[in-house]
Amino acid sequence: MQRVVLAQHKCVTYVCDKRYLLLLMFLDYAVEPFYYERGLDFYDDGQNYSLASLLYTVGPTLLGKQAFDALLAAFQRAVKEKSQDALHELVLAARRLKWRELPEALGPLAQASPECLSAIATPGVTTDVALVVLQSLISRMEVMADGAYRVEHDQSKNLLTYHALLQRYIDHEQEVEFKQTQIASIKFPLKLSSVTQVDSKASPAVQVADVMIGAAIEAANGLTSLRTPLLDPKAVMSLYAEDQFIHMVPSIDFAEQKRFRQGTQAGQVIDYIASNFHR
Template identity: 25%
Template sequence: MTTIYIDESGFTGDDLYNPDQRYFVIASTLIGDDEAEQILRRCFPRYQGPEFKFTNIWKRGTNRNGLRSFAQEVPGLADRVFVYIIDKRFSLLIKMFDYLVEPGFYEAELDWYADGWGMRYMNVVHRDLLRHGSEELYDETVRLWDAFARSPSEATLASFAAHVEATIAASAPPLSSMFDLLRKGLMHFRATNPKLEDFADSSEIQVTSVFSTMFYWRQQRSEDFDLVHDESSAFLKQRGLWEAMLRDDVEPQLIQSSNGSKVELPLRVRSTTGVRSQDSAAVQLCDVLAGFAGKAAPGFGDKPKDPFVLELVMEGAGELVQGGVMPHELYIEGPPRRREGPDAVDQMVDLLRPHLDQMAQDRAGHE
C-alpha cells in the first residue's frame, strides 16, 4: 500500500473564467510527513507560522533564497512528485468543443478521443484563435461560454450564439470554419437539450483533476493506494462523483485519457482521508508545490515572464513532472480514426452510472 498526498492551488469553483486565477493545480507526492518536514525546514529555516503555506512564502522577499533552495531540491524528488495543471481558459475552450462539436463526430462514427486526437485538435483551435484572431476574441468566446455553463438559460445561450454568428460574419478561414463548427454544434445542442436547466456541473475540474492524478500514479505504480488530502478542500463535496470513479464493481478494463494514454480500472484507491493541513507536513509540501507550479505554469510551455520564476525553473523546478490541460504544439495530422466500440466518454459514463442515475433521481424529485 502506498500513500499519496495531495493539495491544490487556484481553485475558484465553477468560475473558470477568472483572469486573476488562470491556473488550477493539484500537487501530489509519495513523500511522507517526516521527510516533508525535513525538506521544508531545510529550505525555509526562518519561516514562522503554524504551517508552511506557499502564499506566505511567496509574498515575503526574505524567502527568495528559500525558494531557490526548494527549486534545487526538485530534481531529487521528481520521481515522487506529480503536478496536474489546468489552464482554465483553455479548459473552457475544450469543454465548449466537447459539448458542441464532438457529438457530430460521434454520430459520424469518428472517435474524437482516440490517440489524443481531440486534444491535438484543440491545440490547433488554440493556436488559430491567437494567430488569426486575437486575445480579445479568445477571451470573449470563453467568457460567454462560461456564462452559459454557470447559468444555463435561453438568454445566456443566445448571447453565445450571437457571438458565434458575428465572428463567422467578420472573419475568414480558418476562423470562420472553426466557428461554423460551433454554429452547427449549437443547432444539435439545442435539439438534444430541451431543458437547459439540466445542463449542470459542466465546469467541474476539481474531482476530475484528482482522478487524473490517480490515473498518472496508477500508470507508475502497481500497488493499492491510500489518498490523503487537506480536509478544508471542497474536493469531497462531490463525494458521490468521487466514489463512482473509484468503484470496484466494474469489469477490469483499459480506460483512455484525453491525451490517448491508458490505464486499467479499477484504480484501487482504498481510502480517501481528509486531515488538518497544520498536522501534516506532507500536505503542506503539496501546498508549496502546487502554489509554485501555479506561478510557473506559463513557463512550462514557454519562458516565464517573471525573471525570478525563470531563475527557479533553471535552478531545478523545471524538472517537476507535470501533466494536465495545457495547450501544446502537438497538432493533428489528419482526421480522427473510425470509432470501434465505446469511446473514452462512453467508458466514463459507464463508470459514473450510479452517480448519474442518482443525479437524475434528485432532479426528478425536485420537479
C-alpha cells in the same frame, strides 16, 4: 526540500493551463455532440486536443481577441445559467466571430446545433475542471502505486463536491481498462482505497504538497515569462524525473499529439463513466 522529496519519494506534479482546459470543455459540449450525432468519433487519436491547441494559439489573432474572449465568456455563462437567453447569446457570440475560418470548431454553434445546445443545458454540466484534473492524477498514481494507497487533500469546496463520486470510483469492482494515451490508461478496480479531506494546518503531507506545487507554478510562470521568477526555472525543472512531471498545456506539434494519443479510447471512457458513476 524539493530536491529531497523528488529524489526519495514517489511523487508527481501536474500543471494545467486553465484557458486550455476551458477550450477542451468548449469542444466537449459546444462541438462534439454535433459530430457524435452524425456518427463521427470526435476524440479519435486525440484530435480534440489538437483542435483546442489550435484555438488557443491562433484563435485570438485569427478571430479577434475581444470577440474570442466574448465567446468563451458567453459559453461559461450558458453552462452556468442554462437559460434560453444565455444559450441564444452564445450562438450570437459565435456568429459574431469569423467562424468560417474554423468551421470545424465554431460551425456547430454558429448554426445553433440543437445537440450542442442541449448538451450545454444538461443539468450537472459545468466548467469546473477539478474532476478532470483529479481523474488524470488518479490515472498517474495508479501507475506509480505498487499496492493500495490513500489520498489526502485540503479542505477545497470543489473537491468536497466530488467525494461521493470518488467513493463510487473506489467501490467499483467491475474489471475494465481503457487506453487514454501512449503512457496512460484507467483501470478498474482502482488501487486507490480511500480519499479524505483534511485541515492542511494539521497535515504535513498536504503542506509539503503545497510547497511543491508552488515551486512548480513559479517555475512555469518564469519559463513562460509571465513574471520574473523568484527561483531559477531551469534549476527547479531539472530536479524532476521524466515521470514526475505531467501537464495539460496546448501543443501545436500535431503529429506528436496524434502519435501520443493514437488509439485513445476517450469516447468509450466518457460513455462508461456516464453510465456507471453519474446518477
